[in-house]
Amino acid sequence: MKVVLGCDHGGLNIKNAIIEYLKEKNIDFTDFGCYTEESVDYPVYAYKVATAVAGESDVLGILCCGTGIGISMAANKVKGIRAAVCTNEFMAEMTRRHNDSNIICMGGRIIDEATAVKLADIFLSTEFEGERHTKRVDMITAIEDGTFTL
Numbered sequence: 001m002k003v004v005l006g007c008d009h010g011g012l013n014i015k016n017a018i019i020e021y022l023k024e025k026n027i028d029f030t031d032f033g034c035y036t037e038e039s040v041d042y043p044v045y046a047y048k049v050a051t052a053v054a055g056e057s058d059v060l061g062i063l064c065c066g067t068g069i070g071i072s073m074a075a076n077k078v079k080g081i082r083a084a085v086c087t088n089e090f091m092a093e094m095t096r097r098h099n100d101s102n103i104i105c106m107g108g109r110i111i112d113e114a115t116a117v118k119l120a121d122i123f124l125s126t127e128f129e130g131e132r133h134t135k136r137v138d139m140i141t142a143i144e145d146g147t148f149t150l
């Protein structure tokens with residue numbers, strides 16, 4: 001498994017904390033920036049991470065902005081991306097188990113660094129359950145592809 005990360009200035013603190021955790025765990029990662037607290041545009045980093053994750057079954061993404069919301073909206077515009085904003089441990093676990101999310105999005109102005117590391121750890125170590133959830137994830141893909149019918 002490989003991890004790709006990105007953030008804007010609002011998420012830099014929690015992304016850096018997660019990177020320290022990944023180094024401690026010897027988890028392979030690529031950090032697409034940003035790297036300073038200078039104000040930047042979150043769609044740039046959402047796009048870089050989302051395009052690295054899309055279509056790659058062994059790559060998961062971590063995106064951080066002020067709230068996690070804007071960067072998730074941008075990432076979800078890339079085909080094949082299921083990016084989920086998570087603020088607690090239950091959300092981080094369930095979005096892998098039920099939604100097969102491939103990117104977790106978090107907010108540096110919403111959660112502290114220790115919580116962000118915990119949510120990243122849960123997200124990266126939880127598997128998709130499949131079974132009845134596969135049909136529902138396939139329906140999301142059909143909406144994206146324009147083939148969804150009621």
Ligand code: RB5
Pocket residue numbers: 008009010011042065066067068069070071
């Ligand atoms: C940047 O100020 C802020 O708008 C951004 O980090 C994010 O919260 C957007 O959703």
